[in-house]
Amino acid sequence: MKHQLMWVLLLSAGMISPVSAQLSVYPANDQSPEQQQTDETECYQWAVEQTGIDPAAPPPVQQASAPPTTATGTTPGAGARGAARGAIAAEVVGGDAGKGAVAGATVNRSRSRRANAAAEGQAQQQQQAASQQQMDTYYKANAACLEGRGYSVK
Numbered sequence: 001m002k003h004q005l006m007w008v009l010l011l012s013a014g015m016i017s018p019v020s021a022q023l024s025v026y027p028a029n030d031q032s033p034e035q036q037q038t039d040e041t042e043c044y045q046w047a048v049e050q051t052g053i054d055p056a057a058p059p060p061v062q063q064a065s066a067p068p069t070t071a072t073g074t075t076p077g078a079g080a081r082g083a084a085r086g087a088i089a090a091e092v093v094g095g096d097a098g099k100g101a102v103a104g105a106t107v108n109r110s111r112s113r114r115a116n117a118a119a120e121g122q123a124q125q126q127q128q129a130a131s132q133q134q135m136d137t138y139y140k141a142n143a144a145c146l147e148g149r150g151y152s153v154k
Contacts, residue, residue: 022055023143029150036151043145053138081108 027036048054085104143153 022139023146024154025146026152026154027150028152031150039146039149039151043142043149046145047138047142050141051134051138053134055135055138 025036025040031039085108088100146153
């Protein structure tokens with residue numbers, strides 16, 4: 001807990017850049033702490049300019065366009081389609097069409113909710129992967145700049 005508080009204080013005071021919280025930077029050419037701070041700040045700005053990605057100001061989270069759903073999370077019409085299938089199936093086997101319709105509607109609504117939830121989860125995972133890929137691009141650019149200035153970066 002103390003270490004997290006220290007990082008937050010150092011970041012907010014501007015004593016370290018947001019990048020050094022993610023990268024380990026070693027002054028391989030005996031650069032002074034002041035020179036390292038200057039180089040990290042300049043490389044941070046350069047990497048932002050080159051990639052268009054600023055880890056200190058991430059883009060707002062965009063909601064994926066979800067298929068239209070009812071208040072219960074089902075696709076509109078799922079119950080009606082299931083009821084029709086259930087009624088037909090019940091008639092074919094000589095059962096009660098009303099009970100078949102109820103069972104079909106229930107099953108189809110349940111399937112619809114699961115499918116919609118799965119699609120939403122997949123969209124979130126894709127968005128997280130894209131965001132991580134952007135951050136990796138930024139970190140590679142920043143590391144290239146720092147290595148060009150004589151630092152060892154991990």
